[in-house]
Amino acid sequence: MKEIIFTKHQQEITSKIDPAAGKEQWTDWKWQTRHSIKTIEDFEYLTGISFSEEEKVQLNETRNRFPLSITPYYLSLINKENYKNDPVYKQSFLDNRELIVSSSEMGDPLSEDHDSPVPGITHRYPDRVLFLVSNVCAMYCRHCTRKRKVGDVDSIPGREQIKEGIDYIRNTPQVRDVLLSGGDPFLLSDDYLDWILTELEAIPHVQVIRIGTRTPVVLPYRITQDLVDMLKKHQPLWINTHFNHPREITASARKALARMADAGIPLGNQSVLLADVNDCPRIMKELVHRLVANRVRPYYLYQCDLSEGLSHFRTPVGKGIEIMESLIGHTSGFAVPTYVVDAPGGGGKIPVMPNYIISWSVNKVILRNYEGVITSYQEPDEYKSTLCDRNCKDCRLELNLKDGEEINAIGIEQLLSDYDDTISLIPADNERFKRRNDAEEAEDTESAENAENLELNETV
Numbered sequence: 001m002k003e004i005i006f007t008k009h010q011q012e013i014t015s016k017i018d019p020a021a022g023k024e025q026w027t028d029w030k031w032q033t034r035h036s037i038k039t040i041e042d043f044e045y046l047t048g049i050s051f052s053e054e055e056k057v058q059l060n061e062t063r064n065r066f067p068l069s070i071t072p073y074y075l076s077l078i079n080k081e082n083y084k085n086d087p088v089y090k091q092s093f094l095d096n097r098e099l100i101v102s103s104s105e106m107g108d109p110l111s112e113d114h115d116s117p118v119p120g121i122t123h124r125y126p127d128r129v130l131f132l133v134s135n136v137c138a139m140y141c142r143h144c145t146r147k148r149k150v151g152d153v154d155s156i157p158g159r160e161q162i163k164e165g166i167d168y169i170r171n172t173p174q175v176r177d178v179l180l181s182g183g184d185p186f187l188l189s190d191d192y193l194d195w196i197l198t199e200l201e202a203i204p205h206v207q208v209i210r211i212g213t214r215t216p217v218v219l220p221y222r223i224t225q226d227l228v229d230m231l232k233k234h235q236p237l238w239i240n241t242h243f244n245h246p247r248e249i250t251a252s253a254r255k256a257l258a259r260m261a262d263a264g265i266p267l268g269n270q271s272v273l274l275a276d277v278n279d280c281p282r283i284m285k286e287l288v289h290r291l292v293a294n295r296v297r298p299y300y301l302y303q304c305d306l307s308e309g310l311s312h313f314r315t316p317v318g319k320g321i322e323i324m325e326s327l328i329g330h331t332s333g334f335a336v337p338t339y340v341v342d343a344p345g346g347g348g349k350i351p352v353m354p355n356y357i358i359s360w361s362v363n364k365v366i367l368r369n370y371e372g373v374i375t376s377y378q379e380p381d382e383y384k385s386t387l388c389d390r391n392c393k394d395c396r397l398e399l400n401l402k403d404g405e406e407i408n409a410i411g412i413e414q415l416l417s418d419y420d421d422t423i424s425l426i427p428a429d430n431e432r433f434k435r436r437n438d439a440e441e442a443e444d445t446e447s448a449e450n451a452e453n454l455e456l457n458e459t460v
């Protein structure tokens with residue numbers, strides 16, 4: 001196995017932190033978290049970058065609102081010659097623009113707290129839940145969508161709360177996929193994580209467990225052989241990490257990824273589209289190429305959320321579409337992530353793509369490809385649509401679905417179905433339909449009153 005890299009620059013930082021420390025300490029993830037950089041003064045001392053007294057007053061104000069924490073490892077990736085344009089610096093160090101809150105921004109833009117049946121669980125989609133098992137992160141990403149919770153001691157989930165979450169999953173048979181997130185689940189100890197995974201695995205309807213972690217990016221030494229050996233016992237387990245820039249895929253990060261891939265753990269990556277960090281088709285293409293070269297499948301590219309303090313990171317949705325246009329068709333299909341906007345107010349992830357369908361008639365679809373070539377696809381002359389009344393037993397297709405596995409269709413799927421009479425979906429606060437309902441209710445009361453009068457008449 002390749003030796004872990006310990007650069008000269010990293011040696012310098014190590015001895016500044018502790019003159020007695022060396023490679024052994026540097027590559028110990030607990031040493032890294034113990035020595036995370038939390039103050040502006042430590043940042044200045046370790047990087048040699050310095051700020052004016054005036055700048056520091058402002059930066060401290062930002063830090064008081066949104067705390068600072070950078071692992072020595074991630075700090076060592078900052079290019080101090082050009083730090084103002086450095087993607088690592090921008091993702092990890094304070095920016096006074098974090099204090100600007102625009103009117104459209106919210107503390108909890110995804111309404112995660114609203115869709116929460118028990119603390120720590122967000123149950124938004126029919127068959128899967130988000131389970132926040134840790135409130136701790138190795139680094140506080142400046143673009144964190146859960147910025148509201150960062151450093152908030154009150155929301156650290158204890159063992160009791162985790163048990164409550166597990167109970168909810170146990171008592172909710174439609175949950176077949178559990179997504180552990182946080183905070184970073186990999187900041188929990190191996191034993192504690194082992195316990196959570198064992199409990200979840202024992203639930204018969206839980207088919208898949210996923211873990212979202214940024215440690216391969218900001219603390220690759222966390223991916224120890226011991227951790228991986230423990231995770232290996234809990235198949236099927238999927239891991240999603242969070243690389244945003246090709247610069248983050250260092251020798252140490254590659255080693256961490258290789259360890260997990262060698263253990264047979266499928267790896268994915270979720271990136272966030274960030275202004276002045278990765279809002280460039282060439283950077284994104286380089287990132288996805290390096291990811292797949294390291295056996296990581298690009299999963300999602302997120303439009304930056306409307307969380308408070310993120311306005312300087314936001315790009316127009318058009319930038320994301322432009323990036324998707326530069327990827328789809330231009331590179332391997334499995335290197336292309338799905339670009340999603342996580343809808344404010346709890347609408348969930350909505351995929352967004354360039355348009356490839358140009359027009360349509362009853363027998364032809366007109367499509368264009370990534371080069372701009374326009375083609376027509378002839379629809380079949382005869383297509384016998386199978387009417388689906390959900391009676392799989394008598395269907396000519398052999399699905400052999402066990403009873404109870406399917407849940408009722410919702411949303412657009414419901415409109416497309418044969419077995420449901422719903423012909424439209426109407427937003428709950430639609431004015432026109434509210435007016436109709438009010439009118440109908442009034443009519444109902446009127447006829448009820450008439451009926452009462454009638455009764456009175458009769459008794460008289």
Ligand SMILES: *Cc1c(COP(=O)(O)O)cnc(C)c1O
Pocket residue numbers: 122123124125128129130179349
């Ligand atoms: C993202 C997310 C999931 C998982 O969504 P997938 O599209 O299956 O990856 C589940 N629950 C919540 C609340 C989420 O935000």
